[in-house]
Amino acid sequence: METNEQSVHEILLRLPALLLPWYDQNKRDLPWRKNTDPYRVWVSEIMLQQTRVEAAKDHYIRFLKELPTVQALAECPEEKLFKLWEGLGYYSRAKNLQKAAKIAAEQGFPRTADQLKKLPGIGDYTAGAIASIAFEQPSPAVDGNVIRVLSRLLGDARDQETLKSAFARLLAPVYPHERCGDFTQSLMELGATVCVPSSPLCLACPLLSVCKTKSDALPTKKIKAERRKTDVTLLLFQNQSGAALCKRTEGVLKGMYGFFMIERAMTDENVRTFLQSAGMKQFSVGAPHAHKHVFSHIEWNMRAFPVYSEENAAHLCPATDVREYRSDFSSLEYFPKEKIERELSLPSAFRWCLKLL
Ligand code: SF4
Structure with missing residues (x-):
């Protein structure tokens, strides 16, 4: 030694x-x-x-x-x-x-x-x-x-x-x-x-x-990597039977329930055009709510739009010009709000949207 x-x-x-x-x-x-x-x-x-x-x-x-x-x-x-x-x-x-x-x-x-x-x-x-x-x-x-x-x-x-x-x-x-x-x-x-x-x-x-230090001078601070900031739009499809969720198939929270997500910022007008081009005919779009969710390495600047329609969003077809989909229409499934609250695990990145249902 x-x-x-x-x-x-x-x-x-x-x-x-x-x-x-x-x-x-x-x-x-x-x-x-x-x-x-x-x-x-x-x-x-x-x-x-x-x-x-x-x-x-x-x-x-x-x-x-x-x-x-x-x-x-x-x-x-x-x-x-x-x-x-x-x-x-x-x-x-x-x-x-x-x-x-x-x-x-x-x-x-x-x-x-x-x-x-x-x-x-x-x-x-x-x-x-x-x-x-x-x-x-x-x-x-x-x-x-x-x-x-x-x-x-x-x-x-x-x-x-x-x-x-x-x-x-x-x-x-x-x-x-x-x-x-x-x-x-x-x-x-x-x-x-x-x-x-x-x-x-x-x-x-x-x-x-x-003790040789007797203060908070050590340990040497880690240099933290800057978090990647991403704009996220959530569409909260709702009908008589409840709200539509889908299991995430990629990225953070993979395998967890979430709302329909598009990885870019959208205005009310963008959302309406997007839904029409995907095949939705009768719908109304509610006022958006903003929220920031911070993961260890990513930050989501989110806007959620309630979308009311009796048409099943799972039957919509993706518009070809939108490449930032993070969800599939076909995997959407409607659940009553009480079931989402009591029985399904919705990560906190999406849980704040429950107040909009
Ligand atoms: S620096 Fe930490 S280990 Fe050293 S005397 Fe203070 S409290 Fe104790």
């Missing part, structure tokens, strides 16, 4: 003794901490990848009540799963969760990080979290919180991607012989409650005496 790495190792070796007593005194009472069943740990970690702790609590309780075991998740109909996932975004994570549940229900839950990583949707971080919390393995789980704590503790200004793998390698040998799961959680908890992104609470920190 080189001298610098040796001194880093010495600092990290002190972490269990500094963090575990602090964790015992200060850990938050969270629903996924009731026990260390691997299924519960896994569901909570996937939910927490995209949602704040406070917002995830209710989702987690509801999800576990409906699907209390890995077997129940494996057998859950997709529409019910999406409904339970509603509000958590990234439906691909719910799909992967179920794919992995089917494997785990058949073959048993893997116990090591390397085996866990073979399941769909489980990367280094989640595998480390499950292996250490549920199976007491010395497997680090390095997420943004842990990178923040350790980069400040060690005064390490390298970029976050480099730090992620470096910290996983450096942490593994300093895991305590007992309480591996608590050690993992103590690091996460410190990052979430004390060593927060700005204005960390250094005076309340159990690592103050060994």
Whole structure:
């Protein structure tokens, strides 16, 4: 071991003794901490990848009540799963969760990080979290919180991607012989409650005496890629029986319900001309409503037009001069509004349109 790495190792070796007593005194009472069943740990970690702790609590309780075991998740109909996932975004994570549940229900839950990583949707971080919390393995789980704590503790200004793998390698040998799961959680908890992104609470920190930074000067900020901005027009076809939805076949939210979508800005006049050229004869177009929906990498500037007609929009033919279709007329299906609200999972990118039905 080189001298610098040796001194880093010495600092990290002190972490269990500094963090575990602090964790015992200060850990938050969270629903996924009731026990260390691997299924519960896994569901909570996937939910927490995209949602704040406070917002995830209710989702987690509801999800576990409906699907209390890995077997129940494996057998859950997709529409019910999406409904339970509603509000958590990234439906691909719910799909992967179920794919992995089917494997785990058949073959048993893997116990090591390397085996866990073979399941769909489980990367280094989640595998480390499950292996250490549920199976007491010395497997680090390095997420943004842990990178923040350790980069400040060690005064390490390298970029976050480099730090992620470096910290996983450096942490593994300093895991305590007992309480591996608590050690993992103590690091996460410190990052979430004390060593927060700005204005960390250094005076309340159990690592103050060994920390090289004692401020929010680190980690080095990631340069964020600019979000792509896209104009989107939604047509909310409505008749006596309800409103028309279709399953998205491409792009973000693929496989999810949405309204008929055209990827360009349209005026009332454009919409009328478009519908006529697609073969609709009797219809009225309501006042449009605007909304902005921000994904991690795209921003949709949306305008939704209610379209009232007793003609079935699924029978319309696309006009040949419009290339920005993001939906097929033929896949439209009408549902009563109550069914859309209560039974179907409509992503939040479209959910705001319900008030226009
Ligand atoms: S002393 Fe401050 S900067 Fe250092 S680990 Fe603790 S909270 Fe973070």
